[in-house]
Amino acid sequence: MKDNATPASPAIPAIAVIVPAAGIGKRMQAERPKQYLVLHNKTILEHSLARLQQVPTLSKIWLALAEDDPYFADINFDQSQIVTTKGGTERMHSVLNALQQIEPYKYPWVLVHDAARPVVRQADIELLIERCITTGDGGVLACRVRDTMKRGELTVAHTVSREHLWHALTPQLFPTALLKAALEDAIQAGVYVTDEASAMEWAGHPVLLVEGHSDNIKITQPTDLALAAFYLEQLI
Numbered sequence: 001m002k003d004n005a006t007p008a009s010p011a012i013p014a015i016a017v018i019v020p021a022a023g024i025g026k027r028m029q030a031e032r033p034k035q036y037l038v039l040h041n042k043t044i045l046e047h048s049l050a051r052l053q054q055v056p057t058l059s060k061i062w063l064a065l066a067e068d069d070p071y072f073a074d075i076n077f078d079q080s081q082i083v084t085t086k087g088g089t090e091r092m093h094s095v096l097n098a099l100q101q102i103e104p105y106k107y108p109w110v111l112v113h114d115a116a117r118p119v120v121r122q123a124d125i126e127l128l129i130e131r132c133i134t135t136g137d138g139g140v141l142a143c144r145v146r147d148t149m150k151r152g153e154l155t156v157a158h159t160v161s162r163e164h165l166w167h168a169l170t171p172q173l174f175p176t177a178l179l180k181a182a183l184e185d186a187i188q189a190g191v192y193v194t195d196e197a198s199a200m201e202w203a204g205h206p207v208l209l210v211e212g213h214s215d216n217i218k219i220t221q222p223t224d225l226a227l228a229a230f231y232l233e234q235l236i
């Protein structure tokens with residue numbers, strides 16, 4: 001990871017990193033926010049930061065934290081590469097708060113990765129970077145849906161075709177100025193987005209689908225912990 005705005009190589013412009021880590025992890029029902037739960041002797045946040053640190057083309061990290069976060073001070077990571085920013089009510093607010101600290105002329109691209117996704121592979125991140133920088137379009141790591149998909153509440157309303165249907169993952173990588181404008185406009189228009197790509201789509205920008213590994217899970221509920229621990233064993 002680069003610790004300044006100098007690009008790793010002339011071919012790849014400086015890429016800022018935003019890690020939204022200001023959630024409370026309601027669905028995890030744990031005694032602390034899930035990004036601070038420990039797997040293999042490290043917090044999930046430390047694992048996620050370590051995955052990003054493995055990518056030499058990434059620059060500084062803007063880490064969105066809850067205002068009353070009492071845990072971050074104890075994490076074991078080179079904090080010289082981290083700028084902490086204020087988390088917001090929703091994930092999109094946390095990301096926008098961080099974006100507003102990043103100067104597009106210094107960091108023309110920004111990569112957003114959930115703190116709750118500690119198993120992302122370096123090769124997948126590098127593939128996303130290569131595809132986006134080559135085309136000039138932003139994009140998301142994604143994996144194809146494998147199950148038959150149903151829409152409904154208590155009974156099936158209808159089956160959703162799984163052809164060309166994907167799970168959007170993170171990282172998501174976009175031109176910094178475009179993403180900032182898209183998120184600001186979407187939030188101003190009262191549009192609730194759960195990922196950066198949704199704001200870019202709403203603003204009419206193309207979003208590349210870059211196929212990544214399905215083990216890049218977002219730790220969300222208790223049963224995800226054992227699975228993430230297993231996947232992490234393969235990586236660390």
Ligand SMILES: Nc1ccn([C@@H]2O[C@H](COP(=O)(O)OP(=O)(O)OP(=O)(O)O)[C@@H](O)[C@H]2O)c(=O)n1
Pocket residue numbers: 019020021022023024025026027028033034035064087088089090091092094095114115116117218219220
């Ligand atoms: N206001 C928020 C909400 C979420 N996040 C971050 O966005 C990522 C993905 O969000 P999610 O999995 O929904 O985390 P939580 O919001 O903590 O989970 P829950 O919805 O169960 O409370 C997490 O790393 C979380 O810390 C954030 O930075 N700011």
Ligand SMILES: C[C@](O)(CO)[C@H](O)COP(=O)(O)O
Pocket residue numbers: 091114167168169170194195196218
């Ligand atoms: C950004 C994301 O991880 C892509 O799948 C997802 O939208 C986050 O959703 P959450 O409800 O904030 O976990």
